[in-house]
Amino acid sequence: MAFSALAACSAGPSNRPVIAVHGGDEESAQAAAPTGPREIPPLDEYDRNALDWADCTDATRLRMGDTAPAGSSTYECARVNVRLDAPSRPGRGTLGIAVLRVGTGASPLVVVGDPGGEPGTLKAARLAASLPASVLSTFTLIGVDRRGTGKSDGVQCVPDLARVGIVESDPASETQDALLEDIGRASQECVLDLENRLTAVDSWRTAADLEQLRDKLGVAHLNALGVGDGSKVLTLYASRYPDRIGRMVFDGAPDPTLDSQGVAESRAVAAESTFEAFGKDCVVRSCPLGADATGRFTALLSKLRVKPLRGNDFDLTPGTATVAVLAGLADRAAWPALADALVAAEGGDGAKLGDLIRSYVVERDDNPPRLDAGLITGCNDTVVRIPPERVATITQDWRGKHPLFGAYFARQLLSCGPFPVPQPAKVPQLTSAPPIVVVTTSGDPVTPQSGSERAAQALPAGIAIGWQGAGHSAIPVSACATAAATEFLVNGTTPTSGTVCPP
Template sequence: MPRRHHAALLLPLVMITALGACSAGPSIRPVIAVRGDSGTPTEAAPSGQQPVPDLEDGKDSGLNWQECTDSTLLRLGPTAPQGGSFQCARMSSTLDAPSRPGRGSLSVSVLKAGTGKSPLVVVSDADGEPGTLKAARLASSLPPEVLSRFSLIGVDRRGTGKSDGVTCVPESARLDIVEFDPASTDNTELRGAITTASQECVLDLENRLTAMDSWRAAADLEKLREALGVGRLNAVGVGDGSRVLSLYASRFPNRIGRMVFDGAPDPTLDAIGAAEARAVAAEATFDAFAKDCAVRGCALGANAKQEFTALLDQLRTTPLRVLGIALTPGTASQAVLVGLADRARWPALADAISAAKAGDGNGLVGLVEPLVADVDENPPRLDAALVTGCNDTSTRIPPDRVTVLTTDWREKHPLFGALYAQRLLLCASFPVPSPLKVPALNGAPPILVVSTATDPVTPQQGTERAAGQLPAGVVVGWQGGGHGALGLSQCATTAAKDFLLDAKVPANGTVCPP
């Protein structure tokens, strides 16, 4: 189990991935909600496919790097990679709330790993591991030559991690959200918890609330590029982090460097379509997990799905309690979704499900904990992901519509359908932003987009559609499972290495074996 601080705050983990439903965009045409235009360059945007930009050394003129290896290892927790050293810095960026455009400030936390002279920025999911920690983990799994040419620069996007992290949802509301049973036919309790969460966040954050979105996170990256002393931004986007890089490319088309998207949200679906696509992908990922489980001879045996559904029935009558959190069918379902997203943790996930059936809920609660508690010096992830997701869309789904969808999806996608339908309520009580059309990206250099066959967070088909909307998106598809392929698939990792280091663009549609 991870070390705990404020253990009573334990709550839902994969609930944040639900925010893809909130951040998918309007119900007719899914345009990301954006407000304000600070930082938009005045240079003429390029047209058509551009060549892969040259690499350049960073000048690091605007950042004061300090050794932070020990503190980073603490934040990484028991699963911290071995070896390596890290440096950390803070950067000031403009808050730019809609009510105070171009005014205010916030602090952005960044981390450096590697010794290369060219910076390679890492941007992660709003509900996932903060970008600083994601970069630290990637540093241990990428080929050594990448870390010789590049320094990975992980950035905690605004409101997450150490970047003035958002903590505004009351503990009781978090618990009510994560523990809510997907089998329930009355979502009144869930709606009450969401209303409480939104009210408290509005009061606590004030002007900061509406400034926590992907559009302004993209502007933070432009500040970072300037601080790193390079003319173009080289970057890796993980999951929803790819959305931020897409917005960056639209806002700053003359600053696009060598970019890799490791999974990307589907830009063509509305909120309901995006939520159902995730439900379908989650079911497929569980099937892949179950097959892997049977091959390995794991604790769940040859029928992991039957064992999991039996656990849910068991918890429905006899929930377990672990350090202040109730392990209910809702908690267990979200914990399993978290485990499915991390391919390296599939063996531990199988053990955790088996242990819960025997009355030990520590393993499943440990999977959920980072999203809902202050763990290893990291703020709970649910709050920032909830605020960011609801600021990224003007769509609000009526409760009666969610009730109908819950019933329908429970039948069509029995493991996770109802849970994803209920997540459509998450933004219901949050202020509705005023959408602004994102500038069209008409010209760009090749961008490498890596998809994963069974990805419960950014489904394969959606990632491929995201690549198709780029002027020069090139897809490499890994036939594996989990969220993200870099560092897991040797084939996909090599393709990214060759692209980043040598500007070698793979053939579009390249397939990597599982």
């Protein structure tokens, strides 16, 4: 999930999404919004035949590649036509959104993820293999490839050389010129290629897509699981359609209180802390990195700085190695593989580290590169553009304060510079809502725990469940957090806010 972090950090916090288009549906939703405390809504049965579902089991397993979960789950896929609603053509145009369903439950549970992470359809397929059986008998998981990602008319506009150049860029470089040139190429080509679609790929409109999906499914409330940045989309949904909030769980949530620079630095701090936890885990497991994971990693970067390891699609440079490590840190289950990949790179084999980020850089297993959608969504979600001269100063400062990842996150602040600046939407204030469970993770390098806690506090009835583990997302990794979320979703049992789950 490294590029979900990259895009969000370069774009900064998105508590002011772009271009509010107030259609009749939204206005009526606001007029009907209740006031005061809200009860957890009942579960509704959905219309299983509302969409043109077709079996897509083999195609979905192909998209997941070698990491497809074991088991006999079957998947069905469909498409939903939603309003494109570009700023230049408000309320007009259409866009195809890909959805996948798995499970036998009568109620839908929509799964929304990070724009630069694994598409929501695949995330739902994986969750179905690991969530408690009661979830799959109560709900049908509906994974959504949010606009611009996966099979939802996915955006793929960044030139291959520019995409590779962005990822290969060395965070320790004394000059930003090459990175700025690649970002400029990306912006120029995406503006030309996507035209009206470019400025319509954002979280504000993704929230409206979910409302159209809810309506098509024929249910009164949207039940949903948001992972990382997907939680921000659900927060916007709750603000726009408060009377349609169902049972919602946020598994990690962006900090709504910090500016772009603050968000980037908080992620640098969290990534350093997570790498420290990774190093301690190595010692406990007697992993091949030994007792000095930090020293071995920094030595590898120095070695790659002198002689990169050549690859078929991209080279293993200090930049790609850094992004690969961030991707590995975000996936707790991948820590053993990350340690093995670092040792292999020390020996001259960069393929294993490269595999950790290949899906972000190149088209793979019938999925478009994830960098493009993450970059565009992040830049459309913020009006902030930080001048290169200022970024250079920040980079120098963070290089000293956060030696492993500070320079990397600082340089991501350049990413939105040449992209069009959106006009901020006026987000309706959410003053009343049923309980929403926010699961935080102490070692989350993508949505740091402190920011997720503040996201819970900003909700009218936010309930924070803290997992003391590490990685991006606690469900289903933490049995404790998963049990609390399951009880809330299935039985409407509200957990105690402030509950702490062990590592």
